[in-house]
Amino acid sequence: MRMIDRLREYVEHETPTGATDALNAFADRLLHRYGDLGGTARRVAAATGDHVVADFPGRGPRAEEAPLLFLGHHDTVWPIGRLEQMPWREQDGVIHGPGVFDMKGGLVVLETALEQVADHDHRPVRVIVTADEEVGSPSARDLVTAESAGVVAALGLEPPHPNGDVKTSRRxxxxxxxxxxxxxxxxxxxxxxxxxxxxxxxxxxxxxxxxxxxxxxxxxxxxxxxxxxxxxxxxxxxxxxxxxxxxxxxxxxxxxxxxxxxxxxxxxxxxxxxxxxxxPAWQPSAAVDELLVQVAEAGRSVGQEVGGKAASGAADTNLTGWLGVPTLDGFGPRGKGAHASHEQVIAASLAERADLVAAIIRTI
CATH class of the missing domain: 3.30.70.360 (Alpha-Beta Plaits)
Known part of the structure; x- marks a missing residue:
């Protein structure tokens, strides 16, 4: 399935924060998808919607290394029925729709990257997809804290800065x-x-x-x-x-x-x-600077220049960054309009970001 087709499928499955049935049905989608990609996935029950954790084994001589953690979420700020006012639309290389930018595009990017590395040596990969990120992850904080123990680094699938730079700290x-x-x-x-x-x-x-x-x-x-x-x-x-x-x-x-x-x-x-x-506030650090150097090198291997700078908005990467885990965010597709009626992503950036994430998995 093309990335755009899968993104449309995800966007048209509306998942507002707190809509337990809709979120749990989407979690089922993720469990099946991660299983198809070779991972072992499980649900973590929460009253307002279940979270998903998936582990993908490493390959080759790096199979026993510490895992690389990816953080995402499947809840959005949009209520059920918002598609009537903000229907899925592709026009002039831009995709519009509720949740397309924040952050179902990032979920599709990661899935595609995992497909790309299936035949390459790499360290294990762990994925956490939370169900209440848009309200501060009150039920997911302990989960993220526990599952980030022992990882080599954490990468967030939130949108990047407008020019594609990743995020090196957050308020x-x-x-x-x-x-x-x-x-x-x-x-x-x-x-x-x-x-x-x-x-x-x-x-x-x-x-x-x-x-x-x-x-x-x-x-x-x-x-x-x-x-x-x-x-x-x-x-x-x-x-x-x-x-x-x-x-x-x-x-x-x-x-x-x-x-x-x-x-x-x-x-x-x-x-x-x-x-x-x-x-908590996630502040700049030498470990983050070093991780950014590695990400930039991975980017150059696929013809991309990757920079980084601080961000004002908060996300689940605050939790790993605050704990001292080397963390970067913003590996979702480029676009604009988070939490706004003009929410959109640049279609071509889906494949670009998937290539970048795949290069990171292969090299870090």
């Missing part, structure tokens, strides 16, 4: 939820008895904004706010979910400690702060 990413319980009362007849959960939440968000302003390189996005119900009732419940991005672990720890330690401003208000997910 840390944490999702937090602030919940406030106040006390309901009639907003006109007995307002003094009420404790407004919404007012308390707004004041807490102002505190968070002032905290973040003390650090020039911290990003904070208030992604959702909920609360209240009627304008004539003092609201008794309110909540917000926030996303933070950090360059270094020291700042990350300081900000998270401050936010999780918030105290109510109002008497009788109850404040709860929960960490929903956390992927």
């Amino acid at each position: 840390g990413s944490s999702r937090l939820r602030i919940e406030v319980t106040g006390r309901e009362a009639h907003a006109a007849l007995d307002p003094g008895r009420g404790v407004s959960a919404i007012d308390e939440l707004v004041d807490q968000l102002i505190v968070v904004r002032a905290l973040v302003a003390r650090y020039g390189d911290v990003l904070c996005n208030v992604g959702t706010i909920t609360g209240g119900g009627r304008t004539n009732v003092v609201p008794g419940q309110a909540a917000a979910e926030l996303g933070f991005r950090f360059v270094d672990p020291e700042t990350e720890r300081a900000v998270l400690d401050a936010v999780t330690g918030l105290q109510p401003v109002r008497r009788d208000a109850v404040l709860t702060v929960s960490v929903l997910s956390n992927r």
